[in-house]
Amino acid sequence: MIETKLQKFLTTLSHYNGFEKFYNLNQNQKYRNLSVDWSSTFTILNDVSDKGTSMLSHHRKARKIKLMLEELPTIEHLKYSFLEVYDGWKCPCCGLDDETFDHVWTCTAHLGTLIQIRNRSKNLLFDLIAEKIENIDDIKSLLETLDMWNILYDSNHFTFIDLIKGIIPSSFSTSLSHLKKSDKLEILQKFFDSLYDSVNKDIWYPRCAWMEEFETSLGLDLKEKLKYKNSVPYFSVHRKIRTDARVTTLEGIRRHIYFGEIIFDYYNNRIS
Numbered sequence: 001m002i003e004t005k006l007q008k009f010l011t012t013l014s015h016y017n018g019f020e021k022f023y024n025l026n027q028n029q030k031y032r033n034l035s036v037d038w039s040s041t042f043t044i045l046n047d048v049s050d051k052g053t054s055m056l057s058h059h060r061k062a063r064k065i066k067l068m069l070e071e072l073p074t075i076e077h078l079k080y081s082f083l084e085v086y087d088g089w090k091c092p093c094c095g096l097d098d099e100t101f102d103h104v105w106t107c108t109a110h111l112g113t114l115i116q117i118r119n120r121s122k123n124l125l126f127d128l129i130a131e132k133i134e135n136i137d138d139i140k141s142l143l144e145t146l147d148m149w150n151i152l153y154d155s156n157h158f159t160f161i162d163l164i165k166g167i168i169p170s171s172f173s174t175s176l177s178h179l180k181k182s183d184k185l186e187i188l189q190k191f192f193d194s195l196y197d198s199v200n201k202d203i204w205y206p207r208c209a210w211m212e213e214f215e216t217s218l219g220l221d222l223k224e225k226l227k228y229k230n231s232v233p234y235f236s237v238h239r240k241i242r243t244d245a246r247v248t249t250l251e252g253i254r255r256h257i258y259f260g261e262i263i264f265d266y267y268n269n270r271i272s
């Protein structure tokens with residue numbers, strides 16, 4: 001009996017130790033200064049409706065995690081492995097800027113498409129809420145005021161890029177607090193699934209198809225690229241290097257043990 005409890009405790013501990021490592025990553029600096037609903041974020045990432053046994057769902061989850069970690073193979077990302085091949089290459093869609101993760105979602109070549117996706121997502125969200133409650137006017141106007149619909153990169157506010165990554169701002173979550181918890185999670189799941197599919201289908205996959213065709217025309221396959229693999233580490237000027245507001249004390253766990261608090265609440269609320 002004690003052993004089972006201990007095992008469970010150790011699993012929880014390593015789980016949250018893993019979370020703190022994730023939380024402390026440079027690219028997550030923004031989320032250490034803004035309030036994120038981590039609990040819902042990971043529930044949706046794990047997909048409540050998915051039994052998660054097929055290879056397909058495994059791949060889908062792995063790709064979602066890469067997106068959340070900003071690890072898409074953009075040109076800037078590929079330079080970490082193959083600088084000699086990609087040095088000087090610009091965004092394949094506009095040809096003007098360096099293709100960083102944030103640029104993919106702010107590129108002028110994608111703006112029209114992304115506005116459509118944003119508007120469709122917002123309408124879907126309102127429709128889903130309307131299926132659950134009768135008068136959605138208040139929720140709707142509350143949601144409309146949130147920064148998260150803005151299509152731009154901002155290191156101090158939530159934007160649409162955070163939603164694309166699957167991050168759920170606490171303000172988004174709170175706007176849905178009148179709904180039953182199960183309804184809220186069902187709505188969030190459908191909203192984020194649809195958004196994920198749209199940005200892949202309309203933006204990322206076409207971009208990758210074009211890149212593949214272009215590289216093939218140059219005779220540039222993986223075997224060829226590997227000949228030029230970086231021998232020294234590459235430091236991109238675009239790298240997000242702010243390390244402030246890190247947590248290394250497993251404070252969430254400590255509070256859980258001493259005060260019985262829900263562990264994620266510590267990370268959700270330490271900002272406010």
Ligand SMILES: [Zn+2]
Nearest residue numbers: 091093094107
């Ligand atoms: Zn571009």
